[in-house]
Every structure is written in C-alpha cells, then in structure tokens.
C-alpha cells in the first residue's frame with residue numbers, strides 16, 4: 001500500500017507536486033516530513049487524511065494505509 | 079497639523095460649486111482617517127434613509143494619516159457612501175497610487191454631492207479644481223477612458239467607473255490605475271447616479287511628519303518584519319493571493335457550484351502555483367508596497383499582459399461556476415475591470431443564476447440567446463458577464479446582483495449573500511469564526527471586515543481549531559476592530575499578516591505626534607465599528623439580518639474535509655453581542671457608546 005503526499009507552493013521546489021510513499025505500519029506525518037527534508041517550523045498547515053489541526057498535534061497522527069497528507073508552507077491572501 | 083493635509087475638498091455637482099474647508103483635527107484623531115473619519119463625516123451630513131441614487135446622497139473619497147508617507151503600503155484610499163447593493167454603509171478600499179496622490183494634491187478627502195445634469199469628471203491639480211465635461215468618456219470601458227484622461231492630464235492618476243457604474247449596476251466598482259478596484263458594495267453606481275465618470279488627481283505636496291527620524295526607524299523595523307515573515311516576504315510576493323486556491327480547497331471550504339459543494343478535485347488548474355508557472359509576467363505592487371501581491375499576467379487572448387486575477391476572482395469564475403480554466407478566469411477578470419464590476423459579486427451572480435437555471439427557475443425561454451446559464455458551461459462566463467455589465471437582454475436582470483435576481487423568482491435563499499452582498503471564497507460551514515464574521519459584517523457578506531481565515535486556516539498569528547466555537551466571538555471582535563484601524567490609517571490589510579496593533583500605533587504616533595497605545599488604537603477601531611452599526615440601524619438594517627443563507631445553517635456540507643458541518647451561528651451570535659457590549663438583540667447600548675465617546 002502507498003500513501004500520497006501533496007505538496008504546495010515552495011515545498012514543491014525540488015520535490016514535485018505529489019510524492020507517493022510506501023506505507024509502513026505506524027507511519028506518522030513526522031516520518032513523512034523527515035523523509036522529505038521538511039522541518040516542522042517550516043510548515044504552516046498540515047492535513048492528514050482530511051483532518052487539520054495544530055501542526056505539532058498533526059505530526060503525531062498515524063496515517064491510514066491508503067491515506068494522504070497535504071503540506072503547506074506559510075501562505076495567505078484574501 | 080502633522081500627518082493630515084488639513085484640507086477637505088467639497089464639490090457640488092448640482093451647483094458646480096467647489097470649496098475647501100479645514101479638517102477638524104480633533105475629529106480626525108478620534109476617527110483616525112480613511113474608513114473611520116469618512117464614515118463619521120458621511121454620518122454627520124447624510125440622512126441614513128437616503129436613496130443611494132438620489133442627488134442628496136454624497137460620496138466621499140478619503141485617504142488616511144499614513145497614506146502618502148513612507149510607511150509600507152501607504153497608498154490606499156476609501157470610498158464611503160450608502161451602498162445601493164446592501165443599503166448599509168459602504169466603505170470600499172483600493173490600492174494603487176490614487177490615494178497617495180490625493181494627499182500630494184493637498185487633500186485628506188473629497189466630498190462629492192449633488193448630481194450633474196450631463197456627464198462630467200473632476201480634475202484636481204492641487205488648488206486648481208475644475209468640473210469638466212465627460213460626454214466623450216461616457217460609455218467607454220475603463221482602460222479607454224483612463225487612457226483618454228491620461229492624454230489630457232499626463233501626470234495625473236485616474237479613478238474612473240465603467241459602463242456598469244454608468245448603468246447603475248448595484249455591483250459596480252470604482253477603478254483606479256486601470257486594474258485596482260474599490261470593488262465592493264456598488265460604490266461605482268453611486269458615481270454613475272451623479273453623472274460623475276472620473277476624478278483625476280495630481281500634486282507634489284507632502285504631509286508634514288511629526289517625528290521624521292522616529293518614523294524612519296519604525297518604518298525600517300516594520301519593513302523588516304514584513305520581509306522576514308513567511309507570508310508577506312515569501313508566499314504573497316511569489317504566488318500572489320492566488321496561492322490560497324489549494325489551501326482553501328484542501329480544507330474543504332472552496333465553494334463549488336454556488337456553494338453546493340466545498341471541494342474541487344480540479345482546482346490545481348487555477349491555483350497560484352499554476353498562475354505563477356504558466357501565466358505570470360511580473361509582480362505589480364501598489365504605492366510603497368514591499369509585498370507586491372499584485373500580478374501582471376499574459377494569456378492566449380492577452381499576450382501582451384494585463385492585470386491578473388486575485389484569489390477571490392479565480393474562485394468565483396472557476397469553482398463557483400463549475401469550471402477550471404485559467405484562460406477564462408483571466409479574461410473574465412479583464413472584462414470586470416473594463417466594465418467596472420466587482421469580480422466577486424459579478425461571478426457570484428452568475429453562479430446564483432446557474433443554480434436558478436439548474437432548478438428550473440430561469441428557463442431557456444427567458445434567456446434572449448442560446449448560451450445556457452449552466453454550471454460548467456465555459457462559453458457562458460464572459461458572454462453573460464458582458465451582457466450583465468452592459469445591461470443587455472437578460473443581462474439587465476443579472477446586473478442587479480444575486481439577491482435581487484433570486485428574490486425576483488421568489489427564492490432569495492439561492493443567493494449566497496449576507497445583507498444582499500455576495501459571500502467571498504470561503505464556505506462558512508468549515509470556519510465557524512468566519513461564519514460569525516460574515517453574519518455581523520457592517521457591509522454585508524465580506525472577508526475584509528475581519529479575516530478569520532487567518533487563524534482558522536492559515537495559522538496566523540496562531541492556529542485555531544476551525545470547527546470550535548469557544549473564544550471565536552472574542553477573536554471576531556478583535557479582528558473587526560483592528561481591521562477598522564488599518565482601513566482608517568490608509569494601509570493595506572495584508573500588512574497585518576506580519577504586523578500587530580503595536581506596530582500600527584508606533585507608525586501613526588511618529589506621523590501624528592500622538593502617544594496612542596495599541597489598546598487606544600483598538601478602541602478607535604471599536605468606535606468606528608459602532609458608528610457603522612448605528613448608521614445601518616438608522617438605515618433600517620436590523621439585527622435580524624445578522625445571519626447567513628439557510629444553506630449554511632441547515633444543509634450539512636455534502637463532501638470533502640468539511641463534510642457534515644453547518645455554521646453554528648445561533649450559538650455564536652449571542653456571545654458576540656455580549657462581547658461587543660451590545661444588548662441581547664444586537665443593539666449597541668448607551669453605556670457602551672458613552673464609553674467609546676460616541677454619545
């Protein structure tokens with residue numbers, strides 16, 4: 001099984017829009033960002049399987065077998 | 079008198095009289111400038127029951143104490159009048175350079191009253207002010223009218239309306255520098271009702287700064303904070319406001335098909351990333367702006383480049399119409415600017431019309447041609463937009479805006495608006511603070527009266543759980559009051575992603591020589607919010623209108639990461655009124671008004 005990581009804005013530079021990763025039981029968002037070379041302070045919004053929250057909390061969430069992540073650097077507008 | 083120019087220009091279009099009067103400095107300090115002072119001046123002169131299109135209505139163009147100074151983004155101005163769309167107070171804000179140049183011409187504000195018998199424009203070069211004929215400009219699209227005026231007055235900055243304003247569309251914008259808009263609440267139609275096509279302005283005066291060295295230091299510090307900030311120094315300059323498409327979509331609050339859905343799997347096609355990679359020519363910053371969110375883009379139809387779409391425009395001409403075509407959005411944005419139409423309300427009216435068509439209220443027989451108003455019909459977008467702006471055929475119905483259109487068919491609930499003004503690009507079911515803000519905004523459906531998306535989605539200044547209710551009324555009040563301050567200072571709201579109330583106080587204190595604390599500044603913001611509310615009440619806009627379309631209160635979001643949610647307004651509103659110190663019916667109390675120095 002694989003999980004999908006959707007990257008946005010500057011996180012795409014050198015990584016691409018979407019990264020597929022093999023699913024490993026117990027895998028968390030922290031595992032994913034470590035392997036992508038992204039650090040927690042760089043992240044403004046993190047969505048795991050459709051659920052968002054404070055980044056430090058979301059990093060501990062276990063990802064579903066065929067789950068996905070969406071990771072955003074600081075962005076804004078209006 | 080520091081910071082202000084100390085002079086208000088008054089132009090009566092009925093009599094042709096042009097006079098100046100001294101600015102009341104104490105009043106100015108109490109209401110800051112821009113939105114606050116403009117509203118106070120308007121309130122003191124105009125009956126709130128006035129018909130927005132009557133000669134007795136007035137329209138005020140006003141900058142703030144920081145406009146035209148070296149402070150970051152200090153080039154903005156406000157257009158204050160009674161809105162023909164909502165019937166509420168309208169204060170519509172624009173960037174570019176016109177606001178700063180009004181100050182360089184020597185004025186803090188222009189009050190325009192009466193109605194010209196034939197089309198005119200006002201030309202201002204410092205003390206030389208004239209009302210000139212505009213018959214040759216009437217009927218022209220905004221870029222052509224602006225070019226003609228620039229030829230006559232090469233140094234001047236041009237503010238103008240397009241055909242939509244001339245034809246009194248309740249969604250008409252005031253445009254300046256071709257693609258900057260005081261977009262919302264139909265302020266362009268008030269100009270049209272006065273037969274006023276344009277105002278050109280030029281001057282070389284500068285405001286006197288109380289502490290020039292202090293201002294230099296504070297400005298440097300604020301510019302530094304803006305540069306270092308991930309958003310104002312990174313995300314916004316690189317991608318523009320369009321960068322929001324993906325983050326809003328991934329949270330499931332990106333409205334599709336007139337808010338029938340909240341997630342669009344194809345949104346990447348109109349995202350900030352796509353706009354930057356495939357269409358961007360260069361950034362296009364407003365006066366003294368270190369952020370530069372404005373875009374100059376090219377497309378197949380516009381290979382030489384034109385002003386590019388903002389996030390709200392991308393959403394409304396894409397997801398909200400069931401379409402994902404960047405070429406169409408760029409073209410629709412261009413035509414809104416040319417027609418002088420608010421992109422949000424124009425697109426939202428097309429979306430409402432498409433839902434009315436989907437549900438059988440609008441029929442093929444009524445449409446005066448065979449381009450169907452159907453979700454997903456790319457051909458319909460610019461076609462019906464042009465007919466709307468020029469009020470041709472069924473476009474005349476569309477030009478009234480979504481509320482009046484849906485109400486005509488007896489189903490106003492299909493207008494996704496608050497107080498008749500269309501909601502912007504965030505479904506309130508997934509952002510409970512923003513839902514409360516929409517419902518209580520003094521100018522109806524609006525995101526720039528308090529941008530709760532900032533903490534609820536973008537984690538600025540900190541992440542709030544977006545579905546939680548606790549604490550949200552407090553956040554909404556603070557955001558509304560601080561926004562009123564920024565709008566009154568003459569700065570861009572986007573500075574607030576990097577700056578806080580203290581930095582605004584520091585800047586204005588150096589300019590005016592005041593010693594305001596952040597709290598005092600916020601109190602001025604609250605004062606402004608309350609006088610706007612008082613105007614609305616006297617205009618007959620009662621607290622029952624502090625609500626949302628039934629779709630958001632009763633229908634659960636059907637899909638995506640916000641699935642199953644409704645806006646919990648009934649729980650939030652009483653807490654908000656309490657937080658504001660108003661009575662339980664949502665009316666400001668005498669006690670609170672006295673504390674704020676209003677009574």
Ligand code: SF4
Pocket residue numbers: 151173174362363364365367368369370371372570571572
């Ligand atoms: S941030 Fe954007 S809208 Fe604001 S002043 Fe700068 S360019 Fe204009």
